[in-house]
Ligand SMILES: Nc1ncnc2c1ncn2[C@@H]1O[C@H](COP(=O)(O)OP(=O)(O)OP(=O)(O)O)[C@@H](O)[C@H]1O
């Protein structure tokens with residue numbers, strides 16, 4: 002059982018508190034995604050789980066063993082780096098087999114396991130190449146192969162797709178999801194891309210400024226964000242968030258409504274405003290509306306909804322889709 | 329896993345220990361030995377007597393002055409000639425890569441060999457230089473025999489041998505200057521000379537710092553060329569601190585020799601450290 | 615190429631050859647002359663080419679001293695280089711990768727090694743105490759100590775360009791610190807290692823001052839020392855002296871022909887802000 006438990010993890014760099022008490026349970030076989038803005042401490046937390054960095058205080062358990070002070074190799078983890086970190090002087094085969102050869106496994110066992118991993122990732126034809134002769138997507142696969150081959154209980158990924166172009170990224174997202182299903186291993190995946198988080202995760206952990214904002218399934222976070230930060234972070238375009246009267250009427254600090262949960266009409270509605278700006282996305286259209294009482298309101302409408310800049314429009318929030326948040 | 333575990337300090341040990349024992353320990357103990365009369369077995373503390381002797385003997389003082397003159401002359405000449413040659417040899421001349429190679433080669437050749445060869449080349453009557461000059465109707469000087477000239481003759485050979493390195497350092501430095509600057513200046517109507525002084529000279533500064541510092545350090549410490557060519561002569565006219573240190577050592581004045589050593593390294597530090605500091609302060613920010 | 619460039623080029627070539635090639639021609643020609651002709655110090659061609667005779671005379675001089683000298687110089691150079699290359703890389707690696715409050719101090723020590731002239735007599739005293747004086751291995755250690763700073767700086771700046779992720783990937787793969795260095799980092803240092811080896815071997819092979827102080831005695835002569843000793847012995851046989859210079863010039867010439875680029879790269883490192 003390879004669950005990961007973090008208990009009250011703190012981390013300081015030169016007196017600056019980067020992680021401020023992280024408690025977290027990742028269950029066996031779960032695909033868990035850490036999201037949060039740049040600099041919030043995602044990589045730091047991942048590196049502490051991997052054992053590359055020590056926590057300033059707190060405890061880490063992997064597979065019910067206390068590994069707080071264990072070396073990376075004794076934690077049963079494997080890691081895929083954003084830069085791939087392939088060894089430039091070794092062939093693909095030797096890159097993948099590097100860890101096994103350090104562990105002094107017999108030659109034929111190494112060969113067999115490398116071949117199995119290569120097959121899984123369609124790398125068989127590339128085994129004798131050097132990393133510099135590979136494309137970005139192929140390098141990515143080799144990096145994953147290097148992780149797979151060791152049969153780790155927990156996989157750690159630090160923004161593994163961020164160096165790929167958009168098309169390749171969505172392909173790799175799918176492949177990683179399939180890989181997870183196939184290996185049935187625990188995976189912890191860091192990204193600041195909320196689409197990756199939403200599409201891949203069993204569980205999302207939203208981090209902000211060194212603490213956990215909320216933990217939940219993608220849909221839980223989408224439908225029931227507990228804090229304004231999570232509400233604003235998950236979903237695109239961002240949820241409209243307003244302080245003031247509307248919120249106070251419901252005893253909250255902040256009122257939120259997602260752009261896709263506003264109904265637009267040219268005749269009547271709750272809020273009246275003027276269209277400032279329109280973004281056509283094809284299937285959808287994003288409308289920016291200047292509302293006197295609120296400020297700017299962003300709404301998503303059907304792609305063929307005919308509107309023009311400068312015209313008047315009414316927006317109405319859908320029943321039961323409103324969020325009332327406290328700070 | 330902290331960096332203390334991943335990057336253990338014992339990696340420094342093997343040669344760090346050699347460095348400590350064979351370089352740092354002698355350097356530090358030199359301060360003590362320079363205050364003694366010393367025959368390698370027994371020391372007798374005599375305070376600053378070695379130093380006062382050093383500054384009373386005129387030939388020892390000549391040595392100190394010559395050291396500074398030699399260091400200054402060679403490093404200034406190398407940096408000016410090096411820069412000019414670098415500009416010349418990056419201007420797309422016929423045969424410029426051959427010339428670069430030709431000028432650089434002496435850098436790699438044995439200094440003693442060069443010194444011996446040039447002692448003959450600078451022979452006042454039969455040497456190649458003066459024979460060549462006589463074809464032009466010039467009566468060449470007595471390069472190494474003339475006490476007023478000997479040090480500068482050696483300096484000339486040092487520049488000849490070392491200018492290739494300065495040139496290549498400048499060529500590397502010039503390569504980092506974007507051609508945009510020159511194009512912008514051309515559009516502003518700058519002449520070639522203006523471009524040289526307003527763009528090349530200021531922007532090639534890191535190379536200048538390297539050339540001047542390297543040639544100063546090696547010039548102030550220079551021993552083998554002087555020893556191979558003049559042995560400090562005629563008289564003591566071309567003695568430098570490094571040759572004085574050797575002569576005192578040969579004569580068995582170990583304390584005095586070590587005092588000379590301390591004076592040399594104080595001199596190097598006094599000249600090079602402030603200079604580097606000054607160079608770095610006036611860095612051009614790009 | 616413009617006409618102007620061709621003309622300036624020709625002028626520069628003539629001047630360059632005159633100033634920089636004639637001294638070597640002089641060495642070469644004098645080396646194959648007879649003693650009488652050589653004493654004229656001219657550039658005229660020899661009436662008889664005595665390459666082989668002079669060559670053998672120099673080799674045989676003082677009971678084959680030059681051969682011993684070549685042997686000693688080679689032992690010193692190879693020994694010092696092998697020690698230097700690996701251990702300087704290790705030091706450059708640790709100080710580049712491991713920031714600490716000691717770094718300033720370590721840098722000061724490294725710069726001291728570049729700048730401060732060695733204190734010779736105390737070094738001799740110390741070598742005697744350690745029974746290393748007048749020994750080849752003592753000389754090897756001296757060359758390591760004196761060449762260390764320069765080599766460490768070259769390695770350090772090269773290692774700075776190797777991403778730290780590689781070290782960490784290896785650690786995750788279960789590598790011990792020494793395995794990270796020897797299996798992952800060291801293989802990547804090949805280009806800079808070649809540079810360090812070339813530059814240092816030229817320096818050590820050509821070194822005259824240090825063997826003069828630390829390696830006196832007939833059995834320990836190095837190539838540069840024989841040259842110096844022959845200077846007084848052959849003062850009336852200029853041809854043999856110059857044959858010796860010629861022979862001493864050959865190893866760096868060979869290096870130069872094969873590795874010109876790497877040598878230049880190492881020697882000019884630092885021009886581009888380092
Ligand atoms: N070794 C270190 N020394 C000092 N500060 C550090 C160190 N590593 C990280 N930090 C700081 O810790 C904070 C969190 O960094 P971290 O790399 O974990 O962010 P992140 O969430 O991964 O961001 P990104 O999405 O940009 O990768 C940053 O402010 C960073 O500057």
Ligand SMILES: [Mg+2]
Pocket residue numbers: 043044045159
């Ligand atoms: Mg990160």
